[in-house]
Amino acid sequence: MIEQNNVIKQHGRIEQRQTGFVAVRIRTIAGNLTSSQLRKVADLCDKYGRGQLHITTRQSVEIHWVQEHRLNILLQEIHDLGLLLAVRGPRVLTVIACPGRGLCQRGISDTVLLAAQLNELMVGHELPGKTKIALSGCPNSCAKPQISDIGLHGVTIPAVAAGCAGCNSCVQGCKAEAIKVQQYVPHIDSNKCVGCGICIKNCPQQAVVARRRGYAVYVGGKIGRTPMLGTKILSAIPEQEAVFYIQAILDVYNRLSFKGERIGTAIKRIGVETFRQEILTQTEPL
Structure with a gap:
C-alpha cells in the first residue's frame, strides 16, 4: 500500500x-x-x-x-x-520539455533524457517555494524556459574556420543578423548570436564550425500575478553537466531564500550577480 x-x-x-x-x-x-x-x-x-x-x-x-x-x-x-x-506545493514540480534533438530538426540538446534524469533525481524534493523547470532543445524556446524558475535551452556556439567561399549561406540563414562575410571571412557578432547553430548547418564549405555545445541557463522566471522574465546566468554549460548545475542552483536557492519565496523573488532581493556567484562557487572543483 x-x-x-x-x-x-x-x-x-x-x-x-x-x-x-x-x-x-x-x-x-x-x-x-x-x-x-x-x-x-x-x-x-x-x-x-x-x-x-x-x-x-x-x-x-x-x-x-x-x-x-x-x-x-x-x-x-x-x-x-x-x-x-504530478507534484504541487513548495517543491520541484513536474519538469516540462520539448522533444529535443531526438525528433526536432532544430534540436541541439537531448531534453527528454535530461527531463527523465531530473524526474528521477529532483522532482518532489521540498524547497522554500514551488520550483518549475523547463527544457528546450534550441533557442526557439518552445518550452518557454525564460518564464520558469529554472530554464535551459540548447545552444551551439559557432566559430570561424578556413575555407569560406563567400556564398553568404550563413548570412542568409541567420535570423539574428549576427553574421557578415567580408573578404571571404565570416564575422560573428557574439552579442547578437543566439547559438541556434543554423549557420553551421548551412555552410557548404564547413567554414563555420561548432566551438562548443550545451545549454544556456536562465533563473528567476515566472508567470502569475507578478510575472518575471528569467535572467540568463550561464551561456553554454556542457550538456553532460546540466544536472550538476541545476542541483547547484537548487542548493543556493534553498540556502538563501525565505520560506515561500520563489527563486525570482530571492534574486530580486539579493541581486542576480550575487546569486550567480554563489552558483559558480558551488560548481567550482575542489
Missing part, C-alpha cells in the same frame, strides 16, 4: 468548484506517454471521472470529477499501474 498522507501532501487536493469533487494530475516525462499508458489513463478516467481528460500547461494529464471519497482508491490504482502523480 502507498503512504496516502504523503502522496496527498505532495500531490495536493485539487478541489473543484463543485462540492465533493476533486481533480487528479498524472505526471508525464517530457510530455510523453506510451499508448499503453494512455489506455490505462483513459480507463481510470472512465472509472473514476466522467470520461474527459485535460492536458495541463505543464504536460500533466488531469482527471476531473473524481468523487472525494474515492480519491485514496484512485491514488492506489495509479500507483499499482506504474503511473506517476
